[in-house]
Amino acid sequence: MVDLTGKTALVTGSVQGIGLAVAEALAGAGARIAVHGLAGDHQIHEACTHLRAKGAPQAEFFHGDLRQPERIDELMAAVAAWGGADILVNNAGIQHTAPLARMPRETWDTILQVNLSAAFETMQAALPGMAERGYGRVINIASVHGLVASKDKAPYVAAKHGLVGLSRVAALEYAGTGSKADGGVTVNCICPGWTETEILAPQIAERAEAHGGDRAAGIAELLAEKQPSRRTSDPAEIGALALWLCDPIAHNVTGTAIPVDGGWTAQ
Known part of the structure; x- marks a missing residue:
């Protein structure tokens, strides 16, 4: 059992999906959780209450629009005033698909x-304090697209490849x-392949309908081109890996980019 009693974790984008599963x-291991994300008051209250019920001695929401560096500075200052992040999970992310020639500059x-x-920016703020305390974990949720490319995802692939490189330098x-x-x-990346989040749900439903409502068959078809296992991952599986990386026993696991992709990047 990993014991994170007395540790504080900042998880960006932790009101839903993979971020919430990591949180x-x-x-569950006893960490205090600094919750973050784009959400309304009801969702914020629900997430914090849920995480306290899961075992967090404290779970508080911290605002910070990641599109604006000055808001990130405010976020990290607020977390520092709360005690500082022993664990930083950079999970929040966005994507837009379009051919390179038609991708808007903005x-x-x-x-x-x-x-x-x-x-x-979050790593630059958090890592010196971790070094002073002698314990720290940065876990960056990258993607298989931090390791391989796909068409129509130029900025996403570039960012995720950059995140893997940044993590290795740190x-x-x-x-x-x-x-x-x-x-x-330690600083590591987790690189998920197809993972069942709300973003994926419409695609699964569409494929399942084409197979007479057979959800498993729909998933297998959706994943056939990329993910050899033809099985999705659950967000909780990413959370379990992140938790293990936080254990002191993982002190020599650093600079890695760990795929959770059913063989996608092994091809």
């Missing part, structure tokens, strides 16, 4: 800011901090 896993800029620059810079007993400071 649930960390809460879309490129926004996707790069949210998916890459925001992680640089891992090298902080590899010598802390000790085996304390857990040291």
